[in-house]
Amino acid sequence: MIYLLEDDDSIRNFVEYALNGNGMETKGFCKPSDFWEAMSKQIPDLLLLDIMLPEEDGMEILKKIRKHADTADLPVIMLTAKSTEYDKVLGLDSGADDYVVKPFGMLELISRIKALLRRASSNASNDEFNVDGLYVCISKHIVRVNGKDVVLTFKEFELLTLLIANRGTVFTRNQILQNIWGFDFDGENRTVDVHIRTLRTKLGECGDLIETVRGIGYKIGGQ
Numbered sequence: 001m002i003y004l005l006e007d008d009d010s011i012r013n014f015v016e017y018a019l020n021g022n023g024m025e026t027k028g029f030c031k032p033s034d035f036w037e038a039m040s041k042q043i044p045d046l047l048l049l050d051i052m053l054p055e056e057d058g059m060e061i062l063k064k065i066r067k068h069a070d071t072a073d074l075p076v077i078m079l080t081a082k083s084t085e086y087d088k089v090l091g092l093d094s095g096a097d098d099y100v101v102k103p104f105g106m107l108e109l110i111s112r113i114k115a116l117l118r119r120a121s122s123n124a125s126n127d128e129f130n131v132d133g134l135y136v137c138i139s140k141h142i143v144r145v146n147g148k149d150v151v152l153t154f155k156e157f158e159l160l161t162l163l164i165a166n167r168g169t170v171f172t173r174n175q176i177l178q179n180i181w182g183f184d185f186d187g188e189n190r191t192v193d194v195h196i197r198t199l200r201t202k203l204g205e206c207g208d209l210i211e212t213v214r215g216i217g218y219k220i221g222g223q
Helices: 009-021 032-041 058-069 085-093 108-127 156-162 173-181 193-210
Strands: 002-005 026-030 046-049 074-078 099-101 130-131 134-137 140-143 208-213 217-220
Touching: 002 009, 002 032, 009 130, 026 032, 046 058, 046 108, 058 074, 058 085, 074 108, 085 099, 085 134, 099 108, 099 140, 134 156, 134 193, 140 193, 156 173, 156 193, 156 217, 173 193, 173 217, 193 208, 193 217
Parallel strands: 002 026, 002 046, 046 074, 074 099
Antiparallel strands: 130 134, 134 140, 208 217
């Protein structure tokens, strides 16, 4: 789903028609209040945002989007008549992913949208992991086992993401301590073993995914 916040009826209707005609489900809004109401119900895959709007300036909307955890990574393309270099730099520095100046060519806009969605999809693939019933989303700090949420401490979550993001790699206790706690293994410290044991217990059915490699350390997946 693509949201388009644009108060010019002719531009909004044209872009909405063109994108829907190219298989991109698009919903247009002329007022920020209507847009925020829709955002409370569904967060889109991408936002096309005008700057000069009634009720609320587009730059302020962008800043709010970037500050909120649920929308911080939402792909945003500015669609605006403001065409100076300063305006472009301001928009990009404020968190816009791309900046398109009016009047624009529809084919170019569609190309930019597709490129941004590809990048967002690529980033998401490095952020979400599904392994035999275990789901982890790093950016949203979500862990689920067979669809059920699992609550972990911050260090447990960091330990799990280290292992699942590097599936097949065996980490020694020393490497884990350095990555998660920032200090070296002294031969007596049982911090890693305690956290692994607790993590396995909390993961329940998926606890066995964390394998012990005798004499070396721990891993998830691989041969």
